[in-house]
Amino acid sequence: xxxxxxxxxxxxxxxxxxxxxxxxxxxxxxxxxxxxxxxxxxxxxxxxxxxxxxxxxxxxxxxxxxxxxxxxxxxxxxxxxxxxxxxxxxxxxxxxxxxxxxxxxxxxxxxxxxxxxxxxxxxxxxxxxxxxxxxxxxxxxxxxxxxxxxxxxxxxxxxxxxxxxxxxxxxxxxxxxxx
Amino acid sequence: xxxxxxxxxxxxxxxxxxxxxxxxxxxxxxxxxxxxxxxxxxxxxxxxxxxxxxxxxxxxxxxxxxxxxxxxxxxxxxxxxxxxxxxxxxxxxxxxxxxxxxxxxxxxxxxxxxxxxxxxxxxxxxxxxxxxxxxxxxxxxxxxxxxxxxxxxxxxxxxxxxxxxxxxxxxxxxxxxxxxxxxxxxxxxxxxxxxxxxxxxxxxxxxxxxxxxxxxxxxxxxxxxxxxxxxxxxxxxxxxxxxxxxxxxxxxxxxxxxxxxxxxxxxxxxxxxxxxxxxxxxxxxxxxxxxxxxxxxxxxxxxxxxxxxxxxxxxxxxxxxxxxxxxxxxxxx
Numbered sequence: 001x002x003x004x005x006x007x008x009x010x011x012x013x014x015x016x017x018x019x020x021x022x023x024x025x026x027x028x029x030x031x032x033x034x035x036x037x038x039x040x041x042x043x044x045x046x047x048x049x050x051x052x053x054x055x056x057x058x059x060x061x062x063x064x065x066x067x068x069x070x071x072x073x074x075x076x077x078x079x080x081x082x083x084x085x086x087x088x089x090x091x092x093x094x095x096x097x098x099x100x101x102x103x104x105x106x107x108x109x110x111x112x113x114x115x116x117x118x119x120x121x122x123x124x125x126x127x128x129x130x131x132x133x134x135x136x137x138x139x140x141x142x143x144x145x146x147x148x149x150x151x152x153x154x155x156x157x158x159x160x161x162x163x164x165x166x167x168x169x170x171x172x173x174x175x176x177x178x179x
Numbered sequence: 180x181x182x183x184x185x186x187x188x189x190x191x192x193x194x195x196x197x198x199x200x201x202x203x204x205x206x207x208x209x210x211x212x213x214x215x216x217x218x219x220x221x222x223x224x225x226x227x228x229x230x231x232x233x234x235x236x237x238x239x240x241x242x243x244x245x246x247x248x249x250x251x252x253x254x255x256x257x258x259x260x261x262x263x264x265x266x267x268x269x270x271x272x273x274x275x276x277x278x279x280x281x282x283x284x285x286x287x288x289x290x291x292x293x294x295x296x297x298x299x300x301x302x303x304x305x306x307x308x309x310x311x312x313x314x315x316x317x318x319x320x321x322x323x324x325x326x327x328x329x330x331x332x333x334x335x336x337x338x339x340x341x342x343x344x345x346x347x348x349x350x351x352x353x354x355x356x357x358x359x360x361x362x363x364x365x366x367x368x369x370x371x372x373x374x375x376x377x378x379x380x381x382x383x384x385x386x387x388x389x390x391x392x393x394x395x396x397x398x399x400x401x402x403x404x405x406x407x408x409x410x411x412x413x414x415x416x417x418x419x420x421x422x423x424x425x426x427x428x429x430x431x432x433x434x435x436x437x438x439x440x441x442x443x444x445x446x447x448x449x450x451x452x453x454x455x456x457x458x459x460x461x462x463x464x465x466x467x468x469x470x471x472x473x474x475x476x477x478x479x480x481x482x483x484x485x486x487x488x489x490x491x492x493x494x495x496x497x498x499x500x501x502x503x504x505x506x507x508x509x510x511x512x
Contacts (some may be wrong), residue, residue, distance in 0.1 A: 003327065026182065028185065036242045044182075045182065045183060045184070045185040046182060046183070048220070067224065068221050069217055069221060069285075070289070071286055072285065072287060075287055081261075081290045082286065082287050082290060082292050083287050084217070084287045084288060084291065085293065087215075087217050087220045087221060087288075088216050088220065088291065089185070089213070089216065089220065089233075090500050091185050091235070092213070092216065092235055092237060103485070105496055109314050120382020135286070135287065138286075139286070142261075142286065143265055152421070153420075153421050154284075154286050155286075156285055156421035157284070157287045157288065157422055158285075158420035172231075
């Protein structure tokens, strides 16, 4: 049993042999640095970065929506840049730095973007929220005009079926104004 | 997804040598290069692409943007679309390219998608993407259900009785107007292919989309020096204002002197089976006064050979208005 950071000491989301992917035929060893911690993994070549994060590393904050790069629910940062983890193979990221929603903040010490989403009510069902927040955090470092229209344009890769868009834009603008 | 062997080559020569073992570089290729993965992985999940070997070219030294000796630009194959769009030289000298890239996809996809991948972007035709349906592009000889089916998004220029699939790229439309050249390393030699000659019309072989042969690796794209005094515009019309493919788009590079057009390069997107350069529109513009009537004549010339399908006839008028408006933007102020 390996400790799982999300579940706490002495608890693991999956049995070690599954979590490590050790029994997968044709699996290839890789190292991903996820949220600041090196993970030695064995992955099927077909495994997407998204499935690897969710199923092998058992960090389930990153969501699978369309699985075709159309909804943005799977957005994570690779080497500090936001990408759709569903359209990338885990193997392609051997040695790279991955940040997921679990790496941004904790329930006791929220990232400013997480706090702003709470303050602005930037979600309803919450399924798209981790992708929205990962996109919003990345947007802070990208060329983006000051007005709401610029934020909407750069957030168009994140779909919210509940329609919380106005509050999502407000949350991102709140963080931009305060930093 | 079918299983495959994942290969990370030591250099471009090794990548080419491995890819040269494939039977084709076209639809059905059993060896594929992967860079951003935004097209390939998507189509592999749909079983439209089923390569036995996938060659990861991300760690080859093909990721640079550099000025060329003649004052032009050299763009590496694996340069990310977002890096290209925001590069200071591109923003200064090739605004139409920056605008086109930023009008396409989403920020996440642009962070992944690459120069070469965008050049090789596949059609969004729903019949091509659905392996339960016939499709001459995916399975030659099975027919084209789009011609009698759902074709609102499909092409009106360059179509054939075998295929009416639209080329979805915005970047390539700008590159067509900028007269870019695609540079390829093949198993025998390197080649430089003008973008106008790179993509093929569907004709009777819609499974052949480009001139690439097995083993050919796009290494970079070059763009000639910017034309002094020219203005560049990319205008894209779509069903929603962001993150949507074009219904019609226009890329123009235009030079005006003394109230007359002295040079024009025009390309259209969203309406053609390939990135659609329009020498007809260019010829109609050059030497003419800058006014709306002449822009309308150029637009008529551009769309003269357009052939509407059952649901997409509106694109012909839309493309004309798009080009007229782009020309107005490019000749104002």
